[in-house]
Amino acid sequence: MITAIILDTDTTKECIANLISNYFESQIKLYEVATTVLCGVELIKTNNPDIVFLNADLEEESNCFLNDYFKDTLDFEIVIMANSKRHAFNAIKRNAFDYLIKPINKIDILSIVKKYERKLSEKQIGTTHHFPVYPKILPKIPLATSNGIKYIEEFIFLYAKADGAYCEVYTIDCKKITLSKTLKEFEALASRNNFYRSHKSYLINLAHVCELVENDGIIILKNNQKIPLSKSRKEVFLSRMANNSIQI
Incomplete structure (x- = not known):
């Protein structure tokens, strides 16, 4: 306990x-x-x-x-x-x-x-x-920008938004990073993380989901950011969230 x-x-x-x-x-x-x-x-x-x-x-x-x-x-x-x-x-x-x-x-x-x-x-x-003990390194995500590569910790990633041939990444410390990749390319890069494509234009970090407004098809993140949830993606989203939820 x-x-x-x-x-x-x-x-x-x-x-x-x-x-x-x-x-x-x-x-x-x-x-x-x-x-x-x-x-x-x-x-x-x-x-x-x-x-x-x-x-x-x-x-x-x-x-x-x-x-x-x-x-x-x-x-x-x-x-x-x-x-x-x-x-x-x-x-x-x-x-x-x-x-x-x-x-x-x-x-x-x-x-x-x-x-x-x-x-x-x-x-x-x-x-x-008896594994050797190494200094703890938090998981990092490589983000390809026009200037090179930025590495951010997985936990500070909130969501990514499509912007034509680019996509914008938003973090919990109020930063926006523009990537020289499409959202689809970034989704493939982030597939091993706890992320989900909630809409054709949005990829979210499930760890920061706070609420689902079902009637409106809106996901609310911890920072009160509202993200659309496509009807076709709702079932998988609920299934992913159920793995980390309790029954009442």
């Missing part, structure tokens, strides 16, 4: 506690809820949790960064809860395990559970087979 602590001051702490209680009681044991970084440090030392859900604003307001208190002894994962994608990207740069954009729902929590379980599984495989 995954153990967790929530470090937050607003209503998000009650939201996450309720989600865990209602949907993840058999997967997550919630120890405590702290409202200051210093209190959270003490709770972490006492309970040794697997995951700490941390409000990004709390760290910035107090100028007390959780990583600084543990440094080389940090043996838990930090999940940043942010109000905007700017805060989220700053969190990722501080080596957070993952981020959640408020308001947070059960699918968000499930994604954290799945990701943590994958990490444990990979760690177990490495231990069992």
